[in-house]
Amino acid sequence: MDFLINGAPVSAEVDVRTSLLDLLREHLRLTGTKKGCDQGACGACTVLVDGERINSCLALAVQYQGREITTVEGLAQGSQLHPMQKAFIAHDGFQCGYCTPGQLCSALGMQEEFQRGVPSHVTADLASEHLVLSHDELRERMSGNLCRCGAYNGIVDAIADALDAPQAAKQEAA
Numbered sequence: 001m002d003f004l005i006n007g008a009p010v011s012a013e014v015d016v017r018t019s020l021l022d023l024l025r026e027h028l029r030l031t032g033t034k035k036g037c038d039q040g041a042c043g044a045c046t047v048l049v050d051g052e053r054i055n056s057c058l059a060l061a062v063q064y065q066g067r068e069i070t071t072v073e074g075l076a077q078g079s080q081l082h083p084m085q086k087a088f089i090a091h092d093g094f095q096c097g098y099c100t101p102g103q104l105c106s107a108l109g110m111q112e113e114f115q116r117g118v119p120s121h122v123t124a125d126l127a128s129e130h131l132v133l134s135h136d137e138l139r140e141r142m143s144g145n146l147c148r149c150g151a152y153n154g155i156v157d158a159i160a161d162a163l164d165a166p167q168a169a170k171q172e173a174a
């Protein structure tokens, strides 16, 4: 099977029942993407496919041939960390770091959804063309990514900083 991962073509012979997560970790040794629950409940395995975030543990690799897959290994440009990665460091958006690759990919996918005007469960005005990334909006939109260390305050602040949405970070402190 042929895949496009982090901008590079990759071939792998895997069983058609292999999950995208297992393809990445077990066959390609891209172990940045983490396995938490392996059943779609924690978000540790989040990767981007054509810019959209998915839980790779719930995805069959065979279905993602020819799609543009981005993992945490593909976020930095050489030695230059992605601005989202820098923000997580600046705001202490992690402790053990196990959830962090998923948080990073999810935050970037969330940004894309928000820019497209996709509403969330807490969006008050579904018809509005000017969504505001408030504290509640950001938390709701990232609620699929659990952090067992409870580093949520730093995670929210980091994402708000990277997305230039200060109202998302400061409401809790107010």
Ligand code: FES
Binding pocket: 034, 035, 036, 037, 038, 039, 040, 041, 042, 043, 044, 045, 046, 055, 056, 057, 058
């Ligand atoms: S490992 Fe995929 S959602 Fe938990």
Ligand code: FES
Binding pocket: 093, 094, 095, 096, 097, 098, 099, 100, 146, 147, 148, 149, 150, 151
């Ligand atoms: S930093 Fe440890 S699980 Fe999130």
